[in-house]
Amino acid sequence: MTYHTSRRRLLGFASSLALTGALMTSGSLSQASTLPTTQQDGIETPSSDGLGVAPGQHFWDALALKPQTAWSRLREAFQWQAQWQADHRHPRVQAWIDHYRASPHNIVEITERARPWLAWITEQIETRDLPGEIALLPFIESSFDPRARSHMGATGLWQIMPRTGEALGLQRSGAWDGRLDVVSSTRAALDYIELQADQWYEGDIELSLAAYNAGAGTVNRARRIALSRGRPGHYWDLDLPAETMDYVPKLLAISAIIADPIRYGVSLPEIDEAPxxxxxxxxxxxxxxxxxxxxxxxxxxxxxxxxxxxxxxxxxxxxxxxxxxxxxxxxxxxxxETRQSPAGDGNPSIHVVQRGDTLSAIASRHAVAMVDLARWNDIQRLDTLQPGQQLTLSGR
Incomplete structure (x- = not known):
């Protein structure tokens, strides 16, 4: 099983050299990785697409009654499930399916945390024509907890390391951490996965995911060894750290369960298709x-x-x-919009900066202290005012 991008896209990073050297790791233990390992021996329910067609009811009638959900849209974006089934299920994937299905309530708990994010992340995956399975990578990385932090320093839904975050343009300060922001970090993580696939692995997404987990240096070394031994050098041929050996199998396993939750005895939370x-x-x-x-x-x-x-x-x-x-x-x-009309238009609490305005002049015009005006609006330098910028005049 080797999966590639369906297109090649060159991403223009000014800091590509820094990005190439950056290491990324999931670090912290997610709930997904702490599930019990005992297998469940109960009888499986027959595979079902979840439409619940009643006797005598036509399939299309049932389909019309079922609105699109975030889960159904995600399943439509899956690209790897059919090939994985055709390849008779890799035993490492099946082992993780058994692992996850032993505690279905844990899957429900983690997917419940995906509620605010899943539909939007799926949209981003679709836009890039990436396999929909990647939308479930936060299940593996952070258990869909945007504030997750590992002891190694990886942070956020996608568990991005500080150095990698900087290379990807994720700003950090005492008031902001782009790695924790779901919109910024999602775009950065997907950029990183695509960039590595195109730069190092001829579009091979599995190898890029392995590099996302262990770092490109680790994967590239393992690949060179595999190639020297006459192996094709695909993800499944490599001798990698144990966590990385399980990384893609975990993703395929949870994707298989999401693809057919009834079969695996999992009841997913209802999540709307729209973000x-x-x-x-x-x-x-x-x-x-x-x-x-x-x-x-x-x-x-x-x-x-x-x-x-x-x-x-x-x-x-x-x-x-x-x-x-x-x-x-x-x-x-x-x-x-009501509160941010220019000063003099009936809204004394906001001033919209005009060309030529200075902080001193604005403060004088509204009879406030310049130091207060700067503090209320977090202005560190007097030359940073921009036309159209809105300044609060009361600190509220």
Missing amino acids: AFAQIPVTRALTLSEAARLAGVPQGQLAELNPGLLASRATPRQVRRLLVPAERAERLLAAL
């Missing part, structure tokens, strides 16, 4: 409490959607967008 969140641009300093109040949602819900925001305040200098529940996006946008 659960919307992205709102941050054009002025905005606290989570203010955003939550304007959107009409609990502040804790916004904090869960924005784990990269280490402080409770978003500023344009550090954060480009805020994630909010999709059904609340229009309300928040309307509220922000």
